[in-house]
Amino acid sequence: MPKIKAGVIVFPGTNCDRDTYYALKQTMGCEVDSVWYETKTLRKYQLIVIPGGFSYGDYLRAGALARFSPVMEALREYTEKKGLILGICNGFQILLEAMMLPGAMQRNDTLKFICKDVQVRVERNDTPFTLLYKKGDRIQIPIAHAQGNYYGSEQTLASLEKQNQIVFRYCDESGNTTEQSNPNGSLHNIAGLCNSETTILAMMPHPERASDSTLGNDEGRKIFLSIKKALS
Amino acid sequence: MLAKIFIKPKKGILDPQGKAVSGALARLGFNRIQDVRIGKYIEIKFDAGDTDTAQSDVRSMCETLLVNKVIEDFTFEIAEE
Numbered sequence: 001m002p003k004i005k006a007g008v009i010v011f012p013g014t015n016c017d018r019d020t021y022y023a024l025k026q027t028m029g030c031e032v033d034s035v036w037y038e039t040k041t042l043r044k045y046q047l048i049v050i051p052g053g054f055s056y057g058d059y060l061r062a063g064a065l066a067r068f069s070p071v072m073e074a075l076r077e078y079t080e081k082k083g084l085i086l087g088i089c090n091g092f093q094i095l096l097e098a099m100m101l102p103g104a105m106q107r108n109d110t111l112k113f114i115c116k117d118v119q120v121r122v123e124r125n126d127t128p129f130t131l132l133y134k135k136g137d138r139i140q141i142p143i144a145h146a147q148g149n150y151y152g153s154e155q156t157l158a159s160l161e162k163q164n165q166i167v168f169r170y171c172d173e174s175g176n177t178t179e180q181s182n183p184n185g186s187l188h189n190i191a192g193l194c195n196s197e198t199t200i201l202a203m204m205p206h207p208e209r210a211s212d213s214t215l216g217n218d219e220g221r222k223i224f225l226s227i228k229k230a231l232s
Numbered sequence: 233m234l235a236k237i238f239i240k241p242k243k244g245i246l247d248p249q250g251k252a253v254s255g256a257l258a259r260l261g262f263n264r265i266q267d268v269r270i271g272k273y274i275e276i277k278f279d280a281g282d283t284d285t286a287q288s289d290v291r292s293m294c295e296t297l298l299v300n301k302v303i304e305d306f307t308f309e310i311a312e313e
Binding site: 060061064065068097102103104106107108109110111149151152153185 | 245246248249252297298300302303
């Protein structure tokens with residue numbers, strides 16, 4: 001079976017690209033390229049990951065400047081071909097700024113950069129990114145961000161709920177989505193969203209940091225294995 | 233010309249920074265504070281020829297890049313330098 005071809009986009013200021021590269025290569029067995037932000041085509045890939053970091057130093061707003069990079073034009077073309085996109089942390093912020101998903105990120109309501117393990121509940125397993133989980137599974141996974149406080153207008157939130165686009169929600173250890181288990185003030189406890197076609201998943205938690213037992217946590221591993229299964 | 237652009241959080245949107253600063257001001261004894269909203273101020277020097285062009289250029293800069301209309305509102309003034 002030919003290897004899955006994956007690309008990890010690297011902007012100036014991206015800093016989770018090597019971890020993501022490792023996860024794609026070791027966990028999924030992909031043929032992986034680091035893709036510089038000036039790249040003009042992504043046609044040869046089946047999976048594109050926008051990793052975490054601080055693209056363009058988070059200047060103006062997180063993700064705002066990255067949105068106008070040449071690679072984002074290529075990403076739009078890639079989307080039209082229904083290629084899979086996984087946006088992690090800064091990747092989520094960039095996808096929102098690029099309006100490839102609705103809403104916006106605000107500063108955490110604690111005003112602090114939060115770096116810790118949280119619990120999230122898997123809301124649906126009929127996406128290419130979550131098919132090896134069970135609906136309602138609770139996974140422990142790290143977050144590391146200052147702007148992960150998801151905001152959507154009432155209309156946006158109603159539409160996300162109606163179309164079942166919320167893939168992960170922050171929850172407590174029993175799987176309840178409480179205010180206390182919400183680390184950043186995110187509306188509806190949103191930790192991850194997909195588009196209506198389920199070809200794009202954007203999430204604030206870092207699955208690449210929970211993809212291998214040698215890292216002390218492999219509860220995010222199934223995200224990579226799900227994508228592998230979906231693309232095989 | 234000089235554009236002075238004021239960006240602020242949309243009405244009704246929680247502004248975590250404003251809330252924290254409001255609390256800090258209250259602790260310092262400024263007890264008449266009702267609300268604090270924190271935004272951004274941007275100055276752009278440019279050469280647009282006439283005021284109409286300047287207005288439409290600045291509006292376009294705001295809507296394209298400078299402002300995220302999901303969470304922010306903006307106003308601007310154009311001044312001759």
